[in-house]
Amino acid sequence: MPTQLPDLFASTLEQLSDAVMVTDGHRVLLFNTAAERFWDCPRQTALAQPLAALWPADLPAIHELSAAPQDINLTVAGIVRRGRLRVSRAEQQGQTIFTVFISALDSHLRQTASASGYGNAEHLQLLSMVTDRTDNAIIITDGRWRTLYINDGFSQMFGYSSKQMLGAIPTSIIAPYAEQEQVDALHDQLARGQPFHAEELIYTRDGKRIWCSVTTNPVLDEQGQLLNTLTVLTDITQSKMHELLQNRVLSAMVREEPLETVMNTVCREVEHLAPEVTASILRVDEQGRLHPLAGPSLPAEYNKALEGVAIGEGVGSCGTAAFIGEPVIVTDIASHPYWAPYKQLALPHGLKACWSTPIRSSSGRILGTFAFYYRECRGPNPLHQRMVEVSTHLCALALEREEARAHIRQLAFYDSLTKLPNRSLLHARADQALAAAERHRDNIAVLFIDLDRFKQVNDSLGHPAGDELLRVIAQRLTENLRHVDIVGRLSGDEFVMVLPRYSSQALAEVVEQLKGRISQPFSIGSTTLIPSASIGISLFPNDGHDMESLIHRADMAMYQAKSMGRGHVSYFSHELNEQAQQRMALENALRDALDNGGLQLHYQPQINLADGSLYGVEALARWQHPELGSIPPTRFIPLAEECGLIGQLGHWAVQEACRQLAAWRRQGLQVPAVSVNLSPSDFHNLELPQQIAHTLQHHQLQPQDLTLEITESVLMDTHPSTLTTLDAIHSQGVNLAMDDFGTGYSSLSYLRRLPIHELKLDRSFVSDLESDATARALSEAVMRIGESLRLIVVAEGIEEEGQQQILRQQGYQVGQGYLFSRPVPAAELQQWLQQWRAAAARHG
Numbered sequence: 131m132p133t134q135l136p137d138l139f140a141s142t143l144e145q146l147s148d149a150v151m152v153t154d155g156h157r158v159l160l161f162n163t164a165a166e167r168f169w170d171c172p173r174q175t176a177l178a179q180p181l182a183a184l185w186p187a188d189l190p191a192i193h194e195l196s197a198a199p200q201d202i203n204l205t206v207a208g209i210v211r212r213g214r215l216r217v218s219r220a221e222q223q224g225q226t227i228f229t230v231f232i233s234a235l236d237s238h239l240r241q242t243a244s245a246s247g248y249g250n251a252e253h254l255q256l257l258s259m260v261t262d263r264t265d266n267a268i269i270i271t272d273g274r275w276r277t278l279y280i281n282d283g284f285s286q287m288f289g290y291s292s293k294q295m296l297g298a299i300p301t302s303i304i305a306p307y308a309e310q311e312q313v314d315a316l317h318d319q320l321a322r323g324q325p326f327h328a329e330e331l332i333y334t335r336d337g338k339r340i341w342c343s344v345t346t347n348p349v350l351d352e353q354g355q356l357l358n359t360l361t362v363l364t365d366i367t368q369s370k371m372h373e374l375l376q377n378r379v380l381s382a383m384v385r386e387e388p389l390e391t392v393m394n395t396v397c398r399e400v401e402h403l404a405p406e407v408t409a410s411i412l413r414v415d416e417q418g419r420l421h422p423l424a425g426p427s428l429p430a431e432y433n434k435a436l437e438g439v440a441i442g443e444g445v446g447s448c449g450t451a452a453f454i455g456e457p458v459i460v461t462d463i464a465s466h467p468y469w470a471p472y473k474q475l476a477l478p479h480g481l482k483a484c485w486s487t488p489i490r491s492s493s494g495r496i497l498g499t500f501a502f503y504y505r506e507c508r509g510p511n512p513l514h515q516r517m518v519e520v521s522t523h524l525c526a527l528a529l530e531r532e533e534a535r536a537h538i539r540q541l542a543f544y545d546s547l548t549k550l551p552n553r554s555l556l557h558a559r560a561d562q563a564l565a566a567a568e569r570h571r572d573n574i575a576v577l578f579i580d581l582d583r584f585k586q587v588n589d590s591l592g593h594p595a596g597d598e599l600l601r602v603i604a605q606r607l608t609e610n611l612r613h614v615d616i617v618g619r620l621s622g623d624e625f626v627m628v629l630p631r632y633s634s635q636a637l638a639e640v641v642e643q644l645k646g647r648i649s650q651p652f653s654i655g656s657t658t659l660i661p662s663a664s665i666g667i668s669l670f671p672n673d674g675h676d677m678e679s680l681i682h683r684a685d686m687a688m689y690q691a692k693s694m695g696r697g698h699v700s701y702f703s704h705e706l707n708e709q710a711q712q713r714m715a716l717e718n719a720l721r722d723a724l725d726n727g728g729l730q731l732h733y734q735p736q737i738n739l740a741d742g743s744l745y746g747v748e749a750l751a752r753w754q755h756p757e758l759g760s761i762p763p764t765r766f767i768p769l770a771e772e773c774g775l776i777g778q779l780g781h782w783a784v785q786e787a788c789r790q791l792a793a794w795r796r797q798g799l800q801v802p803a804v805s806v807n808l809s810p811s812d813f814h815n816l817e818l819p820q821q822i823a824h825t826l827q828h829h830q831l832q833p834q835d836l837t838l839e840i841t842e843s844v845l846m847d848t849h850p851s852t853l854t855t856l857d858a859i860h861s862q863g864v865n866l867a868m869d870d871f872g873t874g875y876s877s878l879s880y881l882r883r884l885p886i887h888e889l890k891l892d893r894s895f896v897s898d899l900e901s902d903a904t905a906r907a908l909s910e911a912v913m914r915i916g917e918s919l920r921l922i923v924v925a926e927g928i929e930e931e932g933q934q935q936i937l938r939q940q941g942y943q944v945g946q947g948y949l950f951s952r953p954v955p956a957a958e959l960q961q962w963l964q965q966w967r968a969a970a971a972r973h974g
C-alpha cells in the first residue's frame with residue numbers, strides 16, 4: 131500500500147457527508163467534519179470530553195443500540211437536528227470500538243467537507259475500519275487510474291469484489307457507456323489537480339442503475355505529478371428520483387400540459403428509474419367509477435377495459451384500493467380473490483402482480499389510484515415504495531390542479547345559478563355555429579327569451595323563489611335539445627337559444643313545444659306559478675351575419691312580443707328594425723329636449739261646478755319637436771318611462787308648474803292650485819318628498835297648492851319605496867289625486883290604503899253619459915264612492931253642456947274638459963281666465 135494511504139483515508143473520512151464518531155464507549159476517538167457540523171462542536175472539544183457530553187441522554191447507551199438504522203432527533207443549543215443513525219462494532223485489542231454514522235436528514239447539514247483535518251498515521255487502523263464501514267463507496271487509484279483500493283461499501287453498492295477491481299480502471303467498469311472523450315476530459319481535469327464532482331447514473335454489476343453523487347479528489351506530488359485519486363460515491367437514487375420526478379412533472383404542469391401528458395410523464399419517469407415496474411394511473415370519478423389516465427406501457431386494450439368500471443372490494447387491486455382507501459398488494463394475480471373476475475384481462479399480457487395505492491386530495495378525498503404491475507409474482511421493494519410515495523403526491527397535485535382548473539372554467543364560462551353557458555361561452559359557441567352554417571349554407575334561428583313578470587315573482591315571493599324559477603326554466607330550455615343546439619343565460623331572466631338547421635315550419639313547432647314546456651305549472655312553497663316567456667326570433671342569414679346583431683335583433687323582436695302581452699312570440703322584421711331606429715332617434719331627441727328646455731307645460735282649468743269658479747289647473751306636458759312637429763304625451767311619456775327619463779321629466783314638471791303658479795300669483799292672477807301628473811316609477815325615488823318640499827319652499831308655495839296625479843297602475847307596482855314615498859308626500863300636506871278612476875282595478879280596499887284626496891272620473895265614462903245608462907250608473911257609483919270616502923271627485927273630459935248637467939245632478943263638485951277650455955299655454959290661461967270671469971259676472 132503506498133505511503134499516502136493514511137492521508138487518503140483521513141481525507142476520505144472528511145469527505146463523507148455522514149457524521150462519523152468513533153468511540154470506545156467512554157471517550158471519543160475520531161470525529162469528522164460532518165460530525166462537527168451535526169453536533170455543532172469543534173473536534174478538539176469533542177475529543178477532549180467524555181462521550182456522555184455528546185450522547186443525548188434520551189437515547190439508549192451506545193452498547194445497547196442494534197446495528198439496524200434508526201431515525202433520531204438530537205437537540206443542540208435548543209435546535210432539533212434529525213438524522214439516521216447506524217452503529218457498527220469492531221473488536222480491537224480486546225476492546226469494542228463503536229463507529230457511529232449519522233446521515234443528517236436536514237439538508238443544510240449535509241455538505242461534504244473539502245478540507246482535510248487529519249494526517250496522523252497512528253489512526254490508520256481506525257480510519258481503514260471507518261472507511262470500510264461507511265455506506266459510501268470509496269475507490270483509490272494510482273496516478274495511472276488503476277484501482278489500488280475499494281472499500282466494503284463499494285462492493286456492497288456495485289457488487290464488485292476487490293479482486294475484480296484491483297488494477298482495473300474504474301470508469302471502464304462502473305461507467306461502461308461513458309464516451310471516451312468524457313473520460314479523457316475527466317482524467318485531464320484530475321491530472322491538473324482539479325477535483326471533480328457530479329451526479330451520475332452508474333451501473334451495478336447486475337445491471338441495476340444507481341444515481342450517485344461522485345466526488346474525486348486528485349493527490350499530486352511536489353512536482354505536480356498525479357499520484358493518486360480518491361473517489362467517494364454516495365447513493366442518491368432516492369433523492370435524485372424525487373428531484374427528477376418532481377422537476378419533470380412540475381415543469382409539465384407549468385407548461386400547462388394536459389393532465390394525460392403529466393400523468394404519462396409520471397409513469398414514464400418511474401419506469402425509467404425502475405424498469406421492472408409498469409405504472410398505471412386511474413382517476414376515480416364522483417360516482418366511484420374508474421377512468422384510465424395514464425398507462426403508457428400497458429396494452430391499450432387493457433386500459434380500455436378498465437374505463438367506467440365501478441370500484442368495490444374485489445375489483446382488482448385498483449378498484450379495491452380506491453374502495454377501501456388503503457394500498458392493496460397482490461403478489462399473485464392468478465390466485466388472489468380480488469383478481470378473480472379480472473385476471474383473464476391481466477394474465478395474457480404477462481401482468482402477474484399488482485400493487486395499487488390510492489391517490490388522495492389534501493382533504494383526504496380519493497382522487498384516483500397509482501399502481502405498479504410486475505411481470506413476476508412479487509411485491510414492492512423500498513425503492514418502489516419511495517417512488518410510489520413521491521408519485522402519489524405528484525399525481526394528487528396534478529389531479530387537484532385539474533379539478534381547480536375545471537372549477538375556474540366552470541366559473542368563467544358557466545352561469546353559477548343555472549349551470550348554463552354564460553354570455554362569453556354562449557357567444558363563443560354561437561360564433562362557431564355561425565361559421566359552420568356559413569360553410570354549409572345552413573340557416574340558424576336565434577331565440578331571445580325573456581320571462582314575463584319575473585320582477586313580480588322576485589318582489590313578491592323573494593329572491594330565492596326567483597332563483598328557483600330561473601333554474602327550472604333553464605332546465606326546461608335544455609330539454610329535448612339536439613347536440614347542435616345551444617342555450618345560454620345572458621343575464622337576469624334573459625336566455626338565448628341558437629338553433630341551427632330548421633325549416634320555418636319545424637322552427638314554429640319547436641317554439642310551440644318550448645312555450646308549452648315553459649308554461650308547465652311550477653310550485654314554490656304554497657304558491658303555484660304558471661310561468662310564461664316572451665320570445666323574439668331572428669334568423670341567419672336574413673336578419674344578420676354576426677351573432678352580435680342576430681342576438682340584438684332577436685332582442686328587438688322579443689321587445690315587440692312583450693308589447694303584445696304575456697307569452698307571445700315575435701319574429702324580427704325590417705319594419706321592426708325601422709321602428710326601433712325611430713324609437714332610438716326619438717329617445718335621443720327627448721333626452722335633448724329635457725336637457726335644453728324643449729318641453730313645455732300647458733294648463734287646463736278645472737271648474738267648481740256649483741259656482742263656475744276656478745278650482746285649479748292641470749299641467750300637461752307638451753313637446754313641439756323642430757322637425758317632427760308636435761309629439762303627443764301618449765307617445766313620449768311611455769318612451770320616457772322605458773328609457774329611464776321619467777324621473778327627470780317628473781322633476782321638471784313639478785318645478786315648472788310650481789314656478790308658473792308662483793308667477794301667476796305675483797301677477798295677481800288667482801289660481802288656487804296646480805296638479806301635475808307623475809308616473810308610478812317616480813315614486814321609487816325616496817328623495818321625491820324632499821325635492822317637492824324644496825321646490826314649494828323655493829317658490830313660497832303651500833303644500834296644498836300642489837296636487838300630484840297618480841294612476842291606478844301605482845297599485846300594481848310592487849316596488850318597496852312606492853308606498854313610503856306616497857305617505858311621506860301626503861304627510862307633508864301635498865294632495866294626491868287618483869287619475870283615470872274606473873279604468874283599472876277600481877278596488878275600494880286600496881283606495882282606503884292610499885292617502886288620496888281626490889278622485890278623477892275617467893273621461894271615457896263622461897263621453898257616453900248622455901247616451902248610455904250604464905255609463906251614467908258608473909259615474910253615479912264613482913260619485914258615491916267618493917262621497918263615502920270623503921274625497922273630492924273631478925269629472926274629466928266634459929265636452930257637452932248635457933254632460934255637465936248630469937254630472938252636476940249626480941253631485942260632482944269639479945269638472946274639467948273642452949267645454950270649459952282645452953289645455954293652453956300659460957300666457958293664454960291668463961286671457962281665458964279673464965274672459966271666463968267676465969262671462970261669469972255677466973251671467974251671474
Ligand SMILES: Nc1nc2c(ncn2[C@@H]2O[C@@H]3COP(=O)(O)O[C@H]4[C@@H](O)[C@H](n5cnc6c(=O)[nH]c(N)nc65)O[C@@H]4COP(=O)(O)O[C@H]3[C@H]2O)c(=O)[nH]1
Pocket residue numbers: 734749750751752762763764767780783807808809839869870893926927928929946947948949953
Ligand atoms: N277628448 C278629450 N280629451 C280631453 C278633454 N279634456 C282634457 N282632455 C285630455 O285628457 C288628458 C288628461 O290627462 P290625463 O288623463 O292625465 O292623461 C295624460 C297623462 O296621463 C299623460 N301626461 C301628460 N302630461 C304628463 C306629465 O307631465 N307627466 C306624466 N307622467 N304624464 C303626463 O299623458 C296623458 C295624455 O295627455 P293629453 O294628451 O294632454 O290629454 C289630456 C287632455 O288633453 C276633453 O274634453 N276631451
